[in-house]
Amino acid sequence: MAAKVLIVDDEVAIRRLLRNTLERAGHQVVEARDGRDALALAAAEHPDAVLLDLGLPDRDGLGLVPLLRGDGQRVLLVVSARDATEEKVAALDLGADDYVTKPFDTDELLARLRVALRHRGSGSAAAPIVHAGELAIDLDRRRVTRAGEELHLTRKEYDVLALLAQHVGRVVTHDRIIAAAWGGDEDPRIEYLRIVVRNLRGKLEAPLPVGSVIANELGVGYRLRGEG
Template sequence: MSASTHILIVDDEPQIRRFLRTSLGAQGYRLSEAATAAEAQAMAAKDEPDLVILDLGLPDGDGFSVIETLRAHSHVPIIVLSVRSDEQGKVRALDLGADDYVTKPFGMEELVARVRTALRHKLQVQGEAPIFRSGDLTADLVRRLITVGGREIKLSAKEYDLLRILIMHAGKVLTHGFLLREVWGPAHTEDVQYLRVYIRQLREKLEADPTLPQLILTETGVGYRLRAE
């Protein structure tokens, strides 16, 4: 990874910043650090980082305000650091525009993988890529042709719409509310069981073993993620 790729770390814990600085620096990223929401907003406006790693608990407010400020003028990928039990915080952060989250305590390999996925997503051409591949799945969004291992898969209109949204945001965590709003409209954002039915149907058609999904992954209490590669 080029050293020109700039990551802004926002966390009020010096030991976390030091750990991230050492580990991500070893991957070749250029890093800057902020300990407060105000510092983060000022540094992001000045330096325009390629990615932001953001802790939600900050001494002068919370990370939600940082997400809102960044999303008002930027599409920079944001990876949230969240405590394990804070499912509501994860959902709120993602709905405000965060791209992903990593639960504390976290492994460095997992975080680096999430960083790479978020940066790849940023570099994708805006809009729908004509061909998407992940594992045995190939989706031609121009011809509306879905194949698994070379075998054509027939999807209903809603199954296709749901898969298309997952493909457009491959690698990102999409909340239940986001998926319901995008596929069924704003009147259905509470119909989580309805969404689960369609996710199960997609898994039955696309996964080698629907009971152990490797393609459409569940983010417990939050939503779903389509494996990007």
């Protein structure tokens, strides 16, 4: 899926690396070195996606996340050397589609971008059936199968999996999962979420390695692995 991508980074070497990577993948690229340029180019060029560094010379990149996402149809990936859990959670809660930490693997970055673009291109509503490897999650019928065999999940297990399926390939924060699966009716402690995910992995992943279906983003949330 070719796209116009706005790179926002004050480091020339990083912009050059990203431009070469993106153009080899067939994308069109525009560049901004600070927040002011980024906002101006976003308005003039209407990019499909933004790769945003947080350490900009004129303002903190976190404040740009909701501004650069536009109407919500634009993909935004944070690409930053900041690796603190609080920074990642804040960016995702503000609307970033994903968070890639520098130094990054260019193939992984392209895969993350591809997943986010595909999700945006399919519209805001998730596909009725989401596939992740041998797993098929029928969101309309609340039915989960692996290699054609139906799996029996508890209500909480399904609620957690369904939310991850609606954002397949992208990290969903702990707080967002807890709010969706527990609401305000029960004590939403993160220990409960960990127990549910552990039980889910036992049903979805065995005999595969732990994390082969549901990946853990340490201190941030979980990601349902999908095709990149």
